[in-house]
Amino acid sequence: MNTTKLGRTAKPSIYFITLLLGATLLSACALAPEYQPSTAASEPDNQVPSEASPGISEATVESEEPKSNATPPAIESSPESLPEPEVSLSFFGLPKPDVDYGVIDLCEEISKKLGSVSTQDCLNQHMYSNGGFSVLGRPIALREYPELPTREALGRVLLIGGIHGDEYSSVSIMFKWMEILNEFHTGVFHWNFVPVTNPDGLLREDSRRQNENGVDLNRNFPSADWNDSAESFWLDNTDSNERRYPGEQGGSEPEVAWLVDHIKNFQPDVIISVHAPYHLVDYDGPPEAPDQLGNLQLNRLGVYPGSLGNYAGVDLDKPIVTIELPYAGIMPSESQISEMWTDLVAWLIQERTKDR
Ligand SMILES: [Zn+2]
DSSP states (O other): TTHHHHHHHHHHHHHHHHHHHHHOOOOOSSSOOOOOOOOOOOEEEEEEEOOOOOOOOOGSSSSOOOTTTTTTOSSSGGGGGGGGOOOEOOOSSOEEEEEOOHHOOOHHHHHHTTTTTTTHHHHHTTOBOOBBTTTTSSSBBBBBEOTTSOOOOOOOOEEEOOSSSSSSHHHHHHHHHHHHHHOOOSSSSEEEEEEOHHHHHHSSOOSSSTTSSSSGGOOOOOOTIIIIHHHHHHHHSSOGGGOOOOOOSSTOOOOHHHHHHHHHHOOEEEEEEESSOEEEEESSSOOOOOOOEEEEOOOOOOTTTOOOOIIIIIIIIOEEEEEEOOOOSSOOOOOHHHEEEHHHHHHHHHHHTTTT
């Protein structure tokens, strides 16, 4: 998909909405083209993604197929898919691992998996890692849009994509929104993106929901109720569905442990987590949920033991918007991508300026 198209279509809507919002929403905060909303939804567990929407034009369709309804692979890891870490001697004669999945390698892998993200699109984001790695040693890459010296940001916002490896659109849309910010970041918020939280799940040959250890990362967060409820919920409510396996301990998985740490360090005021394919917005934590993001409507689904919504929204008392895109393997239209972003930013500004 031609990603430059997004920028072209996004601009007029950004300016238009900026003008509108500027008139109605805020005088305190100079509205910036940082505007374009999107939605979140939570994660109903046992549904199956729908087929492609007949209304979606070819240009908006990812080349990859939806995979969320694929037969889940076995839980055990598949060591044969991994290169054995070779050990060589460094200059100083110390053993040094020779396998280095850097962000460049990650981008190459992502571009092979996702039709709408080229290697260059990915490299253009200048992502970095700060010590977070997947089970297979892939970096959990970040992109930062910091506060600017010219204005005080209204808050810190953490956006998370790809917790579930078979929800391609939740990763691709992160890149689309980063492209919008690359052009329009004006410091209204301090943004932090984690577009691919479960790289091993995404990048295996048959992408799957769980990480390499067979754990559903969105059931592995160390929520207060994890010890009491995670296993029994899995046994009784999902019939031991391996796609919902919460792991042996809350926070046992490296991807989750890193994200817990990252939340502690970054101290987001709001968390946005993107999933697919349930076509809605879910919300946990204070204060008020967005009613609508693009064409996604608010539909609160409740929380699960070990879910990020439970951990961050209930335990940490942080507002968390869960966006459930309509399809796992098909991107929303470009106008929807930018409308969701506009609505999301408008809601963030409204929430963050309420008490000022
Ligand atoms: Zn999901």
